[in-house]
Amino acid sequence: MTKVPKYWKKAKNYLSKKDKVLAKLIKSYQSPSEIILTSRRNIFFSLCKSIIGQQISVAAANAVFSKFKKKCNNKINPKIVSKLTTSQLKSCGLSRQKVSGIKNLAKKTLNKSFNPKLIKNMSDEEAIVYLSQLKQIGRWSAEMILLFTYNRSNIWPIQDIGLLRAISKNYKKKYLPPEKFVMLLKKKFSPYCSVATWYLWRSIDPEPIQY
Numbered sequence: 001m002t003k004v005p006k007y008w009k010k011a012k013n014y015l016s017k018k019d020k021v022l023a024k025l026i027k028s029y030q031s032p033s034e035i036i037l038t039s040r041r042n043i044f045f046s047l048c049k050s051i052i053g054q055q056i057s058v059a060a061a062n063a064v065f066s067k068f069k070k071k072c073n074n075k076i077n078p079k080i081v082s083k084l085t086t087s088q089l090k091s092c093g094l095s096r097q098k099v100s101g102i103k104n105l106a107k108k109t110l111n112k113s114f115n116p117k118l119i120k121n122m123s124d125e126e127a128i129v130y131l132s133q134l135k136q137i138g139r140w141s142a143e144m145i146l147l148f149t150y151n152r153s154n155i156w157p158i159q160d161i162g163l164l165r166a167i168s169k170n171y172k173k174k175y176l177p178p179e180k181f182v183m184l185l186k187k188k189f190s191p192y193c194s195v196a197t198w199y200l201w202r203s204i205d206p207e208p209i210q211y
Contacts, residue, residue: 005151011192015199018188021170025199043116044109045076046149051101051136052094060093067092082106101136108134124152147194156186156193166200 016023052068053061071088072080081102089099108114114134119127124146131142143157157163158179167182168175189196 005153007153007192008195011153011195014192015189015196019196022189022196022199025170025203029199029202041149042076043119043145043149044078044105046145047105047131047134047137047141048076048081048102050141050144051098051105054098054136054141064093068094078106078109082110098136101134104135119150124154127152147197152194154191154193156189156197158182158186160197162201162204163197166204170200170203 012026016026048068049061049065052065056064068089069076071084071092084103086099086103089102090096094102105114109116119130122130127146127150128139128142131137131145132139137145140157140159143155143160146152147155147157164176164182167173167177167185171177171181171185173181185196186193
């Protein structure tokens, strides 16, 4: 894990002044041991983890990922993954679609038809479109990659159930909260929506989310 994002402290001050609800949440998690958004900076690792974790519980995802990691001899990189057979990957508990997604990712990374180095020069939306061209990676997965792997400061994942639940809880809205209200919050929290998202997540989950 790397250091926390440089913008974090500035973002906390900005959001605290902008919004009373966030000010209260930010104050609630001010302990010296506060665990905040960090990153692995390993896009291939993160994309594999994203594909494996889709549509299953956190516990199930962790179990499958542990088996996958063992198959890779604890070295998750495109060369090693590309050498694994379909049956080896399936034996980890992966579905046919997820096996296809992971093998496709390894192939595209090796032949450079997917080049993660290009992402740093892309806008958030350009990067989401680029990542979404990969098999098994949709908009939500791309947003999680930008938030957790690249630590982009202004990600507001409106398809994320946890974020929508947190908005409903903290702003006394029905679930699902009105889209208009969700977009008003985005405007209010920009350019630090990622930080707002993280604190809203904390309000419904005692464990800090890491990806």
